Amino acid sequence: MLRVLGALLREDVAGLRTRTTPVDRADGLWLRLSVDDGDALLLPVVEDGYQSVYAARLPLLTRESDGRELTTHDEVLEALSALADPADRGGFDAFAEECRQTLATMRLHSRTRDEVAATLAAEHGTDPADWTGLAGGLAHDTLAARLDHPVYPTARGRSGLNEHQLRSHAPEFHPRFPLRWIAVPHRDLTVAGGPAALPAAWPTPAALGLPELDHSHLALPVHPLTVGAPLRQALSAAGLADRAVLAERPYLDVVPTLSMRTVAVTDDPTLHIKVPMATATLGLRNRRIIRPGFLRDGVAGQRLLEAVIAREPRFQGSILHADETVYAHADHELLAALCRRYPAGLDDAVVTPLAALLAEAPWGSPLLKRSRESGGGRLVIDHLADRFHGGDPIALLDDCLRLLLDWQTTLFGYGIALESHQQNVSLVLDHRPAGDTRVRLLLKDDDSPRVNAARVRATLGADAPLDFDDARVLCDDDRPLTDMFTTITLHLCAGSYAFGLARHGRAAAGTLLDLVRDRLTEAVDRLRTGPGEPGATLRAQVLDAPQLPVKAMVSAGTLLSKERSGAADINKHYTTGPNYLLRRRGSQ
Structure with missing residues (x-):
């Protein structure tokens, strides 16, 4: 409930x-909020500093007139809903349901903690630093899925899914399951690169028990949770109800990744298949669909990054990217699939999403025979630091920040800002033959960047790949880029670790914030710094800005309609928060 109230305070609900x-x-x-009947709501707060000046604290919300404490999400949201515009009341009801779903999921996570720890130990071993390769990365995804989002308070909830569906298909349970498939007529299916580009693991209709369709149809994967009414409605809307055939025979065992709708092929973890789902996460309107335009934009984003790396040799080999150029769709948001192919040569490296670094490593299972005193309860970053950075998690973070901020500021210099949040960036660690540690980053999912078209053409040439389907991608100034750079790269991929590691007692917050500012300053100083140039822009709008943009995710994602919030994109709707980079060096 503290996280919920903190988010509502941050977004000025x-x-x-x-x-x-x-x-x-x-x-x-305390903060006193007057209400219409002369009463008031009182909110006790404590200094925060991460993305809000204050955070909520116990005893939560209180009515001034009678001292009654409002301690449940239903009570709090009912009281705040009464102060909102009547047009927004339905959003408060929807958010209350999100809270209920998330609370139930968190309780399920607690009940199944030892069970999942035992599963991970049996498949991958007891030390996350030894979970290598892309298969090991799936185990790191499981830990990340059990960790709260740095900003969104109900991130662990998934709209409309029950316990059985979560246990069978959600990444936090590390399950295996077979995909379902539909056979779609050739003429109704768009395949980037043609059918020959599809992976070798792709089934023919005959392999699905539909040999009579082998010459006329192609197979398209469907998430098992989409089968049923959502699939029937999608086929009807696409005009395929009488021509597409759902195969009764499942095919291709997979494991869910952190995003859940993307699954890894069990026999080939270098191949991930992204399929749409009829559910939502991080907000009621943040549906897990795949519009055909997203697929085309992912290719455009990948080509743009390849063009930058070709001009920046220091990133060749240190910035890795999954190939996302092969996809198929039947011109409907629930009838699509992306074939994501990861680079080879990662079998001996640890590949972990940034989202897993602050997750607690498994402990407490009777099968593991571990305790807190013997190292249980430590964070994933602690285990990785033991193996790769002499036991120093701050040194590991430092190396990660050097590369990450150099890369992202370089992109900004070309006119590009990526929505590469903690889930879309993986840290790749291994040892070189000489024994020293090599740090790399592995990226995916570049379908929603912000691109200053004029600067890209000026730096990459007039023929730079800018054929994005989504008109919101291209812009004519830097503000959308700095908003994304700040809310994604700075807040989620840098600041969250400074505050998170301080919260876990690994170092003082001041020391860690100094580290973030120093590394960002070094990266910015490598850019052109004249008036209006990229370096000057990042310095003015990020390093030295009095306030920083902060995502208003609850308001745009659930509480308010797009008409009410004015959000052109619910994932890029902002409020403001303090600039924690402005702190005086040496202060805590």
Whole structure:
């Protein structure tokens, strides 16, 4: 509940930021929000600094008139909903349901903790630093899926899925299951590169028990949770109800990745298949669909990054990218698939999403016979530091930040900002023959960047690949780029680790924030710094800005309609927060 209230405060829901009056009490600061009947709501707060000046604290929300404490999400959201515009009341009801789903999921995670730890130990071993290759990366995905999102308070909930569906298909349970398939007439299916480009593992209709369709149809994968009413409705909307055939025979065993709708082929973990799902995460409107335009934009984004790396040799070999040029769709958001192929040569490396670094490593299972005193309960980053950085997690973070911020600021110099959040960037660690540690980054999913078209053409040439389907990608100034750079690269991939490692006692917050600012300053200083140039822009709008943009994810994703929020893109709708990079060096 503290995370929920903190998010509502950060996003100024019902005026919690802008309509409140600070009140000092014996136990600290409270914010007083007047209500229409002369009463008031009182919110106790504590200094935060990450993406909000204040964070909620116990005893949560209180009514001033009678001292009644509102301690459940239903009570809190009902009280705040009464202050909202009547047009938004349905959004509060939807968010209350998100909270219920998330609470149930968190309880399920607690009940199954030892069970999943035993599964991971049996398949991969007891030390996350030894979970190597892309198969080991799936185990890291499982740990990341059990960790809260740095910003969105109900991220562990998935709309409309019950316990059986989660256990059978969600990454936090590390299950295996077979994909379902439909046979679609050739003329109704678009395949990038043609059918010959599809992976060798792709079944023919005959392999699915439909030999009579072998010459007229192609197979398209369907997530098992989409089979049923969602698939029937999709086929009807696409005009395929009488021509596409759902195969009764499942085919190709897979393991879910952190994104859940993307699955890894069990027998070939270098091949991931992204299939749409009729569910939502990180907000009611953040549906897990795949529009055909997303697929084309992913290719355009990949080509753009390849063009930059070709001009920046220091990133060749240190920035890796999955190939996302092969896909198929039947011109409907639930009838599509992306074939993501990862680079070879990673079998001996640890490949972990950034989202897993602060996850707690498995411990406590009777099969593991471990305890907190013997190393249990440590973070994934601690285990990785033991193997690769002499036991120093801050040194590991430092190496990661050097490469990450150099890469992302270089892209900014070309006019590009990526939505490469913690789930879309993996840290790749291994030892060179000489014994020293090699640090690389592995990227995927570049279908939603922000691109300053004029600068890209000026730096990469007039024929730079800018054929994006989504008109929101291309812009004519840097503000959309700095917004994305700040909310994704800085907040999620740098700042969250400074505050997170401080919270876990690995170092003082001031020391870690100094590290982030130093590494970002070094990266910015490598750019052109004249007036209006990229370096000057990042310095003014990020390093030295009085405030920084912050995602308003709850408002845009669930509480408010697009008409009410004004969000052109629910994942790029912002409020403001403090600039934690402005702190005085040496302060805590």
